[in-house]
Ligand SMILES: Nc1ncnc2c1ncn2[C@@H]1O[C@H](COP(=O)(O)OP(=O)(O)OP(=O)(O)O)[C@@H](O)[C@H]1O
């Protein structure tokens with residue numbers, strides 16, 4: 001029996017029981033579509049996080065006070081323990097390393113801001129002129145913090161876009177004065193609106209010189225030091241230099257944590273990849289269920305078609321041919337089902353992309369391949385038993401059945 | 403053509419042994435027209451299945467077309483069946499979802515014959531059996547007589563040397579039964595060995611050789627048409 005004839009015959013018997021065939025294909029395609037959509041979502045989340053991270057800056061090394069054992073995302077960092085503080089001079093000292101290009105010290109606090117009769121709570125960020133470029137932020141109007149002595153506490157501020165809107169509306173803000181705590185600051189710039197990006201929403205911030213922030217909050221410590229390595233290759237040098245410099249400055253105590261953006265990114269990448277795999281795996285279970293469904297229905301088909309199988313044998317079909325016919329049916333079923341599932345999954349992915357435009361949903365090629373392979377595989381695997389059963393039927397008994 | 407010697411077929415039912423055939427010796431030549439009659443349970447169908455290579459003897463030897471086919475593998479049996487044997491059944495056994503033409507084509511497809519040759523042979527057979535205008539009808543759209551004609555066309559599509567018919571007229575009225583027998587008998591002229599199992603003495607009597615079976619044994623084997 002020739003291959004086209006086998007396929008033709010198999011598709012004929014599939015068409016013979018239309019409802020059953022459609023239901024099985026539906027089960028198969030839902031399984032495949034689930035894998036495609038869910039892994040697409042997981043992959044989308046992963047890419048979203050990576051994009052967010054790289055929008056924070058490039059070749060970033062972050063120094064934070066306190067020691068955590070692992071270089072990645074440690075519990076200490078999340079819990080925010082309070083160890084010996086990082087000083088502005090510590091930050092300046094880092095520039096001695098030849099691997100380090102720029103630094104931006106960061107202090108954070110919250111304060112009341114008022115302008116005329118309007119006031120509200122804001123997050124105040126104390127930093128230096130370098131912050132703008134290290135963090136890839138962009139300015140809307142005016143200018144950013146003045147470069148120069150980090151210890152000079154000028155009373156100037158840069159407003160986030162939303163703060164500016166709330167305090168000034170459509171009016172000119174540059175040159176106006178606002179009150180932060182008990183000091184008055186001259187507005188020298190307004191940030192461009194850039195919406196949410198990990199960690200900070202710059203729209204909702206007020207940025208002032210780091211020394212002014214220290215006075216405002218009556219502290220001298222830093223929340224973070226953002227360090228930009230001179231190149232990607234210099235990142236590891238920058239890390240060890242920073243550790244070494246601060247080790248010396250802190251009297252031989254290793255009481256800071258230096259993390260690279262790459263390490264944090266890698267951690268997120270691992271977590272989200274594992275998540276994608278897990279979600280895809282769960283969806284793949286529905287494929288196995290579809291496979292068992294196929295087996296069940298094929299077994300029913302064998303017992304319903306006993307006479308036909310007996311007849312084919314009487315007409316000279318050897319056992320292997322009968323087996324091939326049933327295999328072909330299973331392959332057609334799961335093949336067409338999986339293709340439909342891929343189409344369904346693609347449509348689902350597009351719909352999600354429409355609803356959440358910021359999420360780059362797209363099923364990774366390996367997941368698509370795995371879904372297709374698993375579907376076809378389970379279809380064939382679960383038809384082995386029914387096919388063997390059909391092939392082994394005794395034709396005399398089969399034909400005698402009425 | 404067909405040579406059975408000392409053939410027995412014993413079925414094991416539970417721990418009982420049922421001897422459906424006992425020590426059968428039977429020779430049938432090409433162009434022989436044999437009817438097999440006998441009471442129910444006498445082993446007629448068992449004998450036919452054995453000759454048709456759907457079954458194997460428990461003991462004895464079976465030679466078909468010069469070769470020993472007693473101990474063929476399933477694979478070889480299927481091949482020999484495809485090439486040498488045609489079956490016609492009481493219940494027609496047509497595939498319900500296939501048209502008349504496709505039912506006739508089935509053995510040719512299974513044997514892997516090229517499509518062009520298949521089409522030609524099927525067209526010829528449809529014509530021969532007066533089914534040309536029924537080619538695209540499915541079995542449930544055909545009368546009993548037409549169904550059996552499709553079955554005969556299918557059985558002859560591979561030009562078998564042996565044609566086995568187990569009560570081919572059992573589901574047909576007398577007139578249609580006669581018609582069907584006429585068609586089968588035409589094959590004898592083409593040197594096909596025709597073996598018909600029947601309960602109907604009028605049908606059995608048409609054969610040139612009549613075999614009577616009782617209890618798994620051949621009790622008489624007479625030549626000469628009685629009708
Ligand atoms: N598969 C089987 N297992 C057990 N016994 C069987 C089997 N097939 C046939 N037999 C027995 O063998 C004997 C002969 O059966 P067979 O079907 O050949 O009879 P038959 O002459 O064709 O009868 P009928 O005229 O009713 O068709 C019967 O006793 C039957 O019960």
Ligand SMILES: [Mg+2]
Pocket residue numbers: 446447448
């Ligand atoms: Mg019988």
